[in-house]
Amino acid sequence: MSVDSTENAVTAEAIEDQDDARDESQDSGKGSSASRLEEEGDVAADYLEELLDIADIDGDIDIEVRNGRTYISIVAEEESSGLDSLVGRDGEVLEALQELTRLSVLSATENRSRLVLDINGYRQERAGHLQKIAEDAVASVKESGNAVALEPMSAYERKIVHDAVADLGFVSESEGEGAGRHIVVSAD
Secondary structure (H helix, E strand, O other), X not given: OOHHHHHHHHHHHHHHHHXXXXXXXXXXXXXXXXXXHHHHHHHHHHHHHHHHHHHOOOOEEEEEEEOOEEEEEEEOOOOOHHHHHHHOHHHHHHHHHHHHHHHHHHHHHOOOOOOEXXXXXXXXXXXXXXXXXXHHHHHHHHHHOOOEEOOOOOHHHHHHHHHHHHHOOOEEXXXXXXXXXXXXXXXX
16 A cells, blocks of 8 residues: 555545544434434335336335334235245345345435344344244353354344343353354353
């Protein structure tokens, strides 16, 4: 990296830090933060509604703001294989669609989004499964005394497992890089 490009990168980081600080000070009031999240939900819902129309898939979009995040759910009254295709194998399509939705919000609002997208209750069902994985790992650690390495999972799923393990009084750490990033559960 040349001196000029290094200086430009440092300057860009400083500008981003100033922008982040300004955004945080503007959002420091509860009302402005809540309205920003509501706007985020509206933009995301519009994007997803257009996508559903293009794909000719039926689904209702629900928006909820809680714990400083926007949660978007797409559900169908009837069993719809079209929505299942938007989840994909192991939620891969859902993760990609969530990232595209976040980019749509970023483009429209110039704010990064931490919205969570769920389709047909997949994430809720998966959270129950992840809770069971955490409980089984803790039971194995109790029985053997050895640390247990879990299968790789997304950052969102790792957070759910970390929380579940902590609630059970054990310790978990993420290890590895990229798609191989996984959790190791131990007693200490």
